[in-house]
Amino acid sequence: MRIDNNLHEKSIKILTDLISFKTISGSDNSELIDYCEKILNDLNIETFKVFDDEKKRVNLFGTLKAKKPNGKKPIILSGHTDVVPVSKGWSTDPFKATIINKKLYGRGSCDMKGFIACTLAYAPILTKSNLDRDFHFCYTFDEETACIGAPLLIEELKKRNIKNGICIVGEPTKMKIIDGHKGMNEYTTHFGGLAGHSSKPHEGVNAIEYASRYINKLLEIRQELVKRAPKNCIFDPPHSTISIGGISGGIAHNVVADKCKVEWETRPVNDSDGNFVNKEIEKFVNDELLPEMRKVFPMSYIKKEVIGEVIGFEKLNESEACEFVASITGDNSRKVVSFGTEAGLFQEIGMSTVVCGPGSIEQAHKIDEFIELDELKKCLIFLEGVKNKSII
Numbered sequence: 001m002r003i004d005n006n007l008h009e010k011s012i013k014i015l016t017d018l019i020s021f022k023t024i025s026g027s028d029n030s031e032l033i034d035y036c037e038k039i040l041n042d043l044n045i046e047t048f049k050v051f052d053d054e055k056k057r058v059n060l061f062g063t064l065k066a067k068k069p070n071g072k073k074p075i076i077l078s079g080h081t082d083v084v085p086v087s088k089g090w091s092t093d094p095f096k097a098t099i100i101n102k103k104l105y106g107r108g109s110c111d112m113k114g115f116i117a118c119t120l121a122y123a124p125i126l127t128k129s130n131l132d133r134d135f136h137f138c139y140t141f142d143e144e145t146a147c148i149g150a151p152l153l154i155e156e157l158k159k160r161n162i163k164n165g166i167c168i169v170g171e172p173t174k175m176k177i178i179d180g181h182k183g184m185n186e187y188t189t190h191f192g193g194l195a196g197h198s199s200k201p202h203e204g205v206n207a208i209e210y211a212s213r214y215i216n217k218l219l220e221i222r223q224e225l226v227k228r229a230p231k232n233c234i235f236d237p238p239h240s241t242i243s244i245g246g247i248s249g250g251i252a253h254n255v256v257a258d259k260c261k262v263e264w265e266t267r268p269v270n271d272s273d274g275n276f277v278n279k280e281i282e283k284f285v286n287d288e289l290l291p292e293m294r295k296v297f298p299m300s301y302i303k304k305e306v307i308g309e310v311i312g313f314e315k316l317n318e319s320e321a322c323e324f325v326a327s328i329t330g331d332n333s334r335k336v337v338s339f340g341t342e343a344g345l346f347q348e349i350g351m352s353t354v355v356c357g358p359g360s361i362e363q364a365h366k367i368d369e370f371i372e373l374d375e376l377k378k379c380l381i382f383l384e385g386v387k388n389k390s391i392i
Contacts, residue, residue: 003380007121011376012104014039015117016097018081019106025082025144028056032081036060036139039120043127045137050153052141059153062137064123067130068392073320074134075386076167076351078342079116080143080150083108089367103370110359110371115170118358118379125384130392136165143342146186146265146308150342154349166321167346168386170357172364172371175378177334178355179322180315182235182267184340185274186307189214191249194297195258204256205297208249210289211260214302217284218242218264221277228276233269234315234336240273241338242266267338268312313343313353321354328385329356337361356382 021032037047040062047062066072086107092098094107104114119137126135141149157163171178191211196204222242229239242264249260268274285302293300315336326332339361347353358375 003377003384007125007380008373008377011117011121011380012099012373014120015104015109015114015376018113018117019097019108020095022095023082023108023141024085025142029081029141030056030058033058033060033139036116036120037062040123040137043123045123045127048156050156052149052152057141057149059141059149060137060139061153061157064126064131064135064137066133068132069134070132072133072390073352074136074165075390076136076138076165076346077119077170078138078140078167078346079112079119079170079357080140080342081113081116082142082144082149083111083113084144084365087367091368094369099373102373104373105368105370107369109363109369110172110375111361111364111369112171112357112359114172114359114371114376115357115379118376118383119170122380122383126387129387129390131387131390132392133390135390136162140342146184147310147340147342147345148308150345154345158349163349163351165351166324167343167351167353168321168325169341169343169346169353169355170379171341171355172359172361173356174360174375175329175356175358175382176331177322177325177329178337179313179319179334180234180336181313181340181343181355182240182269182338183271183274183312183344184265184267184308184310186265187263188305188307189262189264190301190303190305191260191262192299192301193258193293194256194300196256198254198256201256203296205258205293205300206256207260208257210293210302211247211249211262213289214281214285215244215247215262215264217281218244221280224280225273225277228273230269235269235338237338238269240266240268240270240277242277267340270312274309310340311344311348313341313347313355319352319354321352324389325354325356328382328389
C-alpha cells in the first residue's frame with residue numbers, strides 16, 4: 001500500500017506546528033488544542049473540551065459520525081499532547097522541528113505528537129469516506145505526570161455513554177502491538193520540621209534528614225518487591241519497581257531545614273504490590289519517623305500527596321483491538337512494556353484497547369528526540385487500512 005507524498009508532507013507540516021507549542025507537562029496546552037480543534041472543526045467534525053480546574057490545561061474529543069452506520073464499534077484514535085521537560089545539550093532547538101537525514105528532531109516528535117499529526121493529516125480523507133462506524137479523535141493533557149488529564153475526559157465520556165469501542169493509543173511502538181503494561185503510581189511526600197541554628201541541630205527537626213530516612217526505607221521496600229515477583233512474570237524487570245525522582249529542601253548550610261519534599265514513583269505489576277508499598281511506608285512513618293519528630297516539635301508532619309495512581313494495562317488472551325490492528329499490519333506478534341500509558345484507563349471503562357504508534361520509545365524523553373520520517377508514512381498507511389475496514 002502506498003501513501004500520496006502530499007499526505008506525508010502534510011503530516012510533517014502539522015508535526016512541525018505541534019512541536020512549536022511548548023506543552024511541557026503542567027503547562028498551558030490550550031493553544032495546541034485550539035490548533036487541533038480548528039483542523040477538526042473545519043472538516044465539520046464535532047468536538048468538545050474538558051478542562052482542568054484552572055481552565056488552562058484541556059482535553060479535546062472529536063467525533064466523525066458514520067455515514068452508513070451498521071453497528072460496528074467506533075474507532076478511538078488517542079494521543080497525549082504534553083511532553084517532558086527539556087535538558088541541556090540539544091543539538092537543535094527542541095521546539096523547532098529540524099529534519100536531518102530523514103529524521104525529524106524536536107521535543108515530542110515521537111512521544112507522541114507524531115501520532116497526533118498523522119491523525120490530523122488523515123482526518124480529511126476520513127470525512128470524504130463512506131464510513132460505516134464512528135471515528136473519535138482524543139487528545140489529552142498531562143499524561144507524562146501520572147495521566148492527570150485523561151481521567152477527567154473519561155468521566156465525561158461515561159456521562160455521554162461513550163464507553164464502547166476500539167481504542168488505539170498511539171504511543172511510539174514502531175507500529176508494533178503492545179497489549180499490556182505495569183501500573184504507574186506517582187507521589188510527592190512533604191516533610192515539615194523545625195528550623196534552627198546548625199550549631200544546635202538537636203533543638204530543631206531536620207526535614208531533610210527524615211526525608212533521607214524515608215528514601216532509605218523505600219529502597220528497602222524495593223528489595224522486597226524483587227522477592228515478591230510473580231512466577232513467569234511477563235514484564236521486564238519481572239517485578240514491581242520503586243524509583244526516586246527528586247528531593248529538595250533547605251535554605252542554607254547553617255540552617256536546620258524545616259521543609260523538604262521527595263518525589264517518587266512505583267510501577268506495580270499488580271494491585272497487591274501497590275498496596276504493599278503504601279502500607280509499608282505508612283507504617284514506617286507512623287511507627288518511627290513521626291513519633292521521633294514530634295518529640296522535639298509536636299507540629300511536625302509527613303504528608304504524602306498523590307500525584308496520580310494509574311492502573312495497569314491488562315494483557316488479555318482475546319483482544320478485539322489487537323486483532324483489528326494485526327489484521328491491518330499483518331503482524332500478529334504482541335509485546336508488553338514497563339512504561340505507562342493511558343491504555344488501562346480506556347480499558348477500565350470497557351473499551352477494547354491496544355497501544356500502537358509511530359516512532360520508537362528508545363528516542364522518547366531523551367536529548368535530541370526524533371522520529372524517522374518513514375515512521376510517519378507507516379502510520380499513515382496504517383490509518384488507510386483502518387479506513388478501508390470501516391467503509392461500505
